[in-house]
Amino acid sequence: MAEKFAIITGASTGIGFELASIAAENGYDLLVVADEGLIEAAAQDFRLHGVAVEGVQADLSTIEGVDALLGATAGRKIDLLCANAGRGLGHGFLDQDVSDWRRVVDTNITGTLYLLQNVLKDMVARDDGKVLITGSIAGFIPGSFQAVYNGTKAFVDSFADALRNEIKDAKGVTVTTLMPGPVETEFFDRADMLDTSVGASESKSDPADVARDGWDALMKGQAHIVSGWKNKIQAAVAHVTPASILAEQHRKMAEPGSAEVDHGEAR
Template sequence: MADKFAIITGASTGIGFELASIAAENGYDLLVVADEPLIEAAAADFKRHGVAVRALEADLATIEGVDRLLAETKGRRIDLVCANAGRGLGHGFLDQDVADWRRVIDTNVTGTIYLLQKVLKEMVARGDGKILITGSIAGFIPGSFQAVYNGTKAFIDSFADAIRNEIKETKGVTVTTLMPGPVETEFFERADMLDTNVGASEKKSDPTDVARDGWDALMKGEAHIVSGWKNKVQAAVAHVTPAAVLAEQHRKMAEPGSAGKS
């Protein structure tokens, strides 16, 4: 058993998988979780680094799922949490089923902040711990044809800033927000966005690079990291561009059937 213990959510694929790999390489025992059976295969991969790994298939869109995750720690001290689990949803808001957009909100917001409240209480009490929250530069942009998802990321980006300020006197606890742009993962397929410009684009970031940026910022205790220089430019521009212009730009990226159109 290692001296360090980390929880990584959404660890079966993509950014979460890469974050868990990096944590294992750095000697952290792991509790990895996802809402699909593939998490077991991912856990087997992490074990190659010689650390203890437990895998859990759980629905982190529910309070019960988060409670199952916390129970699986068996009371062990949690040194690091990568709150990476997230869900996307494309198409126009009026065409979306209530169950689908609620699941996005419950995964990206409710389950995430419930987990953070639980683990941060213990970290603040002992004055030690690290949190990495996967936000997005999407939180800076009104998300036409991805309105609920972008709204959840705006919440997460803002929430992290607020919590960081609330616990600023606890010097040993850090909260870092990782804010990538589009990443080459299963996200766009699962969100039914493969027929969009952004979904079909070959210019997405590599999840390995994004995870490494997030991990480096986490270890330094930085507040934010926007992964990729193009995304840094886009984030900066978003702060000074009218919302209506941003929404129209996002429409061109995310409107169904826009793939291949300028």
Template structure:
């Protein structure tokens, strides 16, 4: 991977942190990005693998933040992009502040697309590059008490399938969608969901999820659902009525459903 360059967003914690470790171990030079100062400490961890690592604190829910990220590359060729930055939001939609649900949409959809487009355009032009987009099995499920988040992931899952088809003639470019289930990260605390069943229950290990995504990315696979339970849930979502799935999700995500 000499002189190969990768960007990993949402890299301060969780799945993004683990993906950045895997990229550094593989010898990629890194630009790691997150919307919190912790990204600097994370970068120190990644440098232990002996590769060049630059860290940037930027809010990728804004076009200005994405522009800062792109400027930070210094025009260097981007060989790998892990578009992992995401934000959740729990509670009922009617109780949410517009600024809160807009930030979820702007992070998960608008910022992601604003970053993907110029990177993908350059990859297609040279017929070479790899992209990993973190979607979610949440995109298959009507997300009662998590409606905006699940809606954004439905968009991302669908969008990735569409652009993969659009660029299929550029066979040197691969787009892989990583679709985890509930994972042991700061996601549920930040989404104010610790009092929910899904927030309190045991969740998947982010290292295992990242490894599944990385292996699929390196193999050029289109999709990977991480975890056998999540594979079953994703399969069930395709044949179960939406109203039934919404009620099941309510039992997981409604505030006050955590046991104990």
């Protein structure tokens, strides 16, 4: 058993998988979770680094799913938490089923906050621990045809800033927000956005690069990291651009069928 113990959510693929791989490389025992059976195959990969790994399949959009994850710690001290689990949803809001947009809200906000509250209480009490929350530069942009997702990321980005201030007296506890742009993962497939300009784009970030940026910022105790220089520019521009213009720009990226309009010859 290693001295260090980390929880990584959304670890079956994408950014979460890469974060868990880095943590394992750095000698952390792992508790990894996702809402699909693929998490056990991922756990097998992480064990190749010589650390103890437990994989849990749980739906983190529910309180019961988060409780199952917390129960799997068996009371072990959590040194590091990467709250990375998230869910997207494309198409116009009026066309979305209530159950679908509620699951986005409950995964990205409710489950994330419940997990953070439970883990951070112990970290703050002992004045030691590191937390990485996966937000997004989408939180800076009104997300036409991705409105619920962008809204949840705006909440997460803002919440993390407020939380960081609330616990600032716990000098040994750090909360870092990782804010990537579009990443080459299963996100766009699962969000039914492969026919959009952003979903079909070949210029999305590599999840390994994003995870490394997040890990480095986490280890340094930084408050925020926007991954990728293009995303840094986009985030800076978003702060000074009217919301109506940002929404129209997002529409061109995320409107269903926009891939055929903008990139039809390449798709």
